[in-house]
Amino acid sequence: MKRSLSVFLLLLAGYAQYAGAQQPVDSLNEQQRLGRQVLAQACGVCHLPPARNARTYGPSLNKGAGGGDEAVVREYILNGTPRMPSFQYFLQPAEIDAIVAYLKTVPVNK
Ligand code: HEC
Incomplete structure (x- = not known):
């Protein structure tokens, strides 16, 4: 019984790997993927919900952030607000880009 379970798990793991190789996990390009990673590391604590429907300290971020204006978003990141730290000296310009x-790939209401 135990043995057949582990064989099943092995097969499952193999299938997951196969499926992963067939389909890209997402359609993001390299820059967008870096952005997602930096966002999760530097901004997630305030902007990403730890669980479904959990409330965050900051507003959820998507393509509508800063009223959809890229310059406004950069302004937030560079200078912060009284409630949000500045990232001017913490992030590289390429990371902010x-x-x-x-964020442009994140639909509103997500
Ligand atoms: C300490 C918590 C905190 C961190 C960390 C943080 N923010 Fe914020 N952010 C906020 C809060 C709070 C607001 C709401 C504005 C306010 O009340 O000052 C905000 C607002 C924003 C806005 C404007 C949102 C809108 O709806 O227009 C953007 C864009 C933004 N943050 C981006 C970022 C990015 C990008 C990072 C990471 C580099 C980041 N923030 C890190 C707390 C944070």
Whole structure:
């Protein structure tokens, strides 16, 4: 019984790997993927919900952030607000570009 379970799990793992190789996990390009990663690391604590329907400290971020204006989003990231830290000296310009590029791929209401 135990043995057949582990064989099943092995098969399952093999299938997951196969499926993963067949389909890209997402349609993001390299820059957008970097942006998603930096966002999760630097901004997630305030902007990403830890669980479904959990409330976050900051507003949820998507392509509508900053009223949909890229310059406004950069302004937030560079200068922060009284409630949000500035990232001017913490992030590289390329990382900020990446975040902006990634946010454009995030639909509103997600
Ligand atoms: C300490 C918590 C905190 C962190 C970390 C943080 N933010 Fe914020 N952010 C906020 C809060 C709070 C607001 C709402 C504005 C306010 O009340 O000052 C906000 C607002 C924003 C807005 C404007 C949202 C809108 O609806 O227009 C953007 C864009 C933004 N943050 C981007 C970022 C990015 C990108 C990062 C990471 C580099 C980040 N924030 C990190 C707390 C944070």
